Amino acid sequence: MLISLFSHSPVTAHPVDYPDGAHQPRHLHPEAQLLYAVSGVMRLITESGAWVIPPSRAVWIPPMVQHEIFMSGEVLMRSLFIGAEHCPSGLNKCCVLAVTPLLRELIVRATRGPEHAANPLIQRLMLEEVACLENLPLHIPMPRDRRLQGICAALLKTPDHANTLEDWAQQVGASSRTLTRLFNQELGVSFNAWRQQVRLMEALPRLLEGESVQRVANDLGYGSARAFSAMFRRLLGESPREYLAALRQLSELKR
Template identity: 65%
Template sequence: MLIDYPFGERLTAIARDYQDGAHVEPHRHSQAQLLYAAEGLMRLVTSQGAWVIPPTRAVWIPPQVEHEIFMSGAVRMRTLYLAPKFEPAGLEGCCVLAVTPLLRELILRAIDAPRGEAAELVERLLLLEIASLQHLPLALPFPADRRLRGICLALLKRPEHPHTLEDWGLEVGASSRTLARLFRLELGMSFQEWRQQLRLTEALPRLLAGASVQRIAAELGYGSARAFSAMFKRLVGENPREYVQGLKKEQLS
């Protein structure tokens, strides 16, 4: 399904709200899209992978990429569609971006702003700010190889699954050495790194829903809350409690 929106000179801003559990069916746009979660958590899924968008974060979606969106909690979605000649450089694929306080206010202003000189200034500032955003490690790439895909799909259903790569090799009919090479070749990361990334994307909605670190660690196959927190801090830069507290402060500010 192709969905298009009319442009201003540079971009169009649209606001939509969704209930917990809502699903936006697969579709694509001829415009590039910046999808922002003012409240709630969204999961973006394409044929190439999945991206988790926590509150106060955004995901960049290039033109013509078919995608679907799953809502976790009540979601206030705020979206920008950019005219092709104004797409920032360096954003060739889908990625999660850290939204600055300035960008958040500019997005909200763009939705409410009338046309005219003020709107033009907001548009220019938006484009400059988007181009400078920090990329966040909240992506989960999917492989094309059928053996890797079988492993990844099984882990999506059970992120806590304890199988080693040797165990998976027996199930899919390939040596652990072959699978390790394919993970590096297709996904640019090891099996362990991919599984950690999966568990991180599974942890975020549970943390935001108020589950304890101890419970999440046990549900995702970690031997202790300390081990889970160490993984989380290594990938995100903050421990789980600090990360959630920071998100809540950003939403209130």
């Protein structure tokens, strides 16, 4: 499905709210999209992988890339659609970006109405800020092999799926040894490591809902809260407690 919300301005702002569990079906658009949410967690899925977008982060979607989005929690989506000719150089693949406080306020201002979004100063500042955002390692790669694709797609939609690699082997008609080799060849990690990364991303909405770090770490198979926090810091640049404290400060700002 081709969707276009583009106007004559370089950047078009589009606010839309979604309830917990909502799903935006697979579609594409001729503009690039900076997908950002004031609250809630989004999971973007394309043919090449999946990206998890917690609050204070955004995902860049280049023009004409098919994608679908799953919502966790109440998602207040605030997107920027940017004409292809105005896209910053170097942003030719999907990636998660760290949103600066300035860009957050510009996005919120732009989505309040067309008179704000069309302001030339706001337009220029948004494009300049997007071009300077830090790229974060929140990408979950997808394989090319059709058997792995089925396994990975199922785990992305249900991260707490209990199937072992041997269970999946029976379902897809391949030996567990073959699947082990394919995971390492195509994704560069083991089945358990790939699944653990998916489950780590699943931890974000649970932490935002107030579950303890210890409980989430135990449920996701980490030996300790410290081990879970180390992985969390590697991916998000902060410990779970630091990240949640920063989000609480953001929530006090006017949406």
